[in-house]
Amino acid sequence: MINRKKILPYLLVSPYVIHFILFVAFPVGFSIVLTFHKWNIISPMEFTGVNNYIRLVNDKTFLKSMGNTIIFLLIHIPLQIIFALFLAEILNQKIKLRGVFRGAFFLPVIVSGVVVTILWQQLYGYDTGLFNRLLVMIGLDKIGWLTDPNIAMASIAVMATWKNVGLYIVLFLVGLQTVPTQYYEAADLEGATHFQKFFKITLPMINPTIFMVMILSTIGGFSLFIEPYIMTGGGPLNSTVSAVLYIYKQGFFYYHMGYAATLGLFFAFIILAVIMIQKKFIEKDH
């Protein structure tokens, strides 16, 4: 007779275990197997040894896509933190219509990424876009926001910042509200300016929040896909091909499944390494 008490815990965890095996363990394992094969989905898999890894090392477009992703992160993360913190600081004050502003800044977060991207594509239009019309009105030259290879990725980073800043404002607001008010009162008694209070009290006190925002932004930034996919298709001159977009194109555009799996695995390790480094910094800080 099977002991029901012994089986029950296994039964209770079984949904998660089954889900984990089906949707995590098996795909990851299969991806690793795929990296040693050539497979276009419709033909049988062909063992190719480490060819995919050799191709990865020599793939200039993938290196460029990695570089593009890093450029995006370098622009996006500081912008995100500065704007989110600045706006959170303002929205933490007792200003009129504070609730309305908080809601307004959060609105882009809940709007579909595709919709936001298409709207910004119109704003960035070279001949008909609002930004260039404003530039021409004040006597400046038009800018190829999405057509100039040197600017396109920065344009996408600005748009992504606008889209996500609301979420980070909320996180910073939570952080700001945990700072004990006594510190500010003491600083007031000492005659500290607003800037001094911000840099000497607020910033050190919300350091954990800043690190959390950095980690979230980094993970979000590494998964950059919708924006370049819709706005530029990776162009001009591959200047906005993100690593994820490149992996997607290899996998679901050209059906180079083995190579896409290799790129995906490599990229996962890169993200893991970056997160580990960030984690080390956080631990050191604590």
Add this chain to the structure above:
Amino acid sequence: MKYLLNIITVILLFYVLIGCSSNNKNSRDAILYWCSNNSDEIKFAKIRTDEWNKNNLNDQVKYQAVPEGRSSEEIILAAVVGNTTPDIYSNMWQGDVEAYAQAGVLVALDSLKGFNEFLYERCDSSVVEEIKSLDGHIYQIPWKINPIMLIYNVNLINELGLNGPPKTYSEVFEAAQKFQKDFDGDGYVDRWFGYSEVEVTWWQRFFDFYPLYLAASGGAPLVKNNRAAFNNKYAIEVFAFLQEMYKKNYFSKEKLSARQDVFLSGVSATRFTGPWEIAHAEKFKPKGFEYEYSFMPVPDDHTGPVYTYGDPKNIVIFKTCKDPQAAWNYIKTLINDEGDLKLLSLTNQLPRRKKLNTNPFYSDYFLKNPKMKIFADQSEYVKGTDASPVLKEIFDLISQQYEACVVYGMKTPEQAINDAADAVNLLFLE
């Protein structure tokens, strides 16, 4: 209670299994035909299939629109992977056939009784050569084409004082220079002679580089014997021509497709497009708007007929089909003379058959639809795609160089074509 629940479960399971098996039985009995999911083609499939079923009680056909998805290509791929392909599929892009043939999922039609006779009666030997797979077999029957041509705004071209649309590169440059305007004097062009998507997406080259290359070269292939065959003066001339169009702002570098139709609104005087534009233009054209079609522009020294890309969609039989001969018999009827006339009249798409423009059987249709006549004339000189399992990659590699050279002027046409050819040759070595 537990006993009762068990009985109910068993009964339910039994009915589910019976239900599934009876569905399978029905679908297996009839030949399953997937047509395109546009309403005109569904209507076409319904009419032709109903006629067939009336006369062939033993070989019934069930038609169905290809299931909805992002693209029919993806649906077919998913069906192949899932082994749920229909028996017949009638909207197969010619460029996809080679990959499926090599994967062994298509029936070699030339092994079926009566296929070769029908094919040679329908098509010229050049078309037969074009659709032949690399293993020497034929896995597709040419069905329909939508040739890419130059659509032009008659009033705007007349205003330029031209005697009709430009036919050579020099004539295009001359007309484009006259047409280009900066209306508000802000130093930026407000109307362009033509428009072509600057996106690097591989299939965008079907609407600029590829038809122009076929026109310039007299229908030369892009690849031959697993090597790039486009490293020639024609491809260089096309890149140089388009590069000049972008450099001089005769074509807009901006993505204009998201705004009001640039051709119908007079922002551009021409476009490279197919016959599907007729229905669109007739529906949305402003009052007094007149348009016509012309052949693709060619280099000044060009002689001979002007070829273009035909965007061919063909019919295939999948190996999941239990009776390929019966399926073939149905296809033969689907695309016989009457079938092709029905295709024309219901969908305004051209059947790919020889002498379409002079065949008296179709003359009434072309009398009633004069704009389609020029496409019928062009249909004598269209090319599809080369047989290659890596065609998309080839177009992608060309497109990368197209962007660098034509749109951004960062490479000379010679260098860009050479780099594209080298990259394609490397692709074949992998």
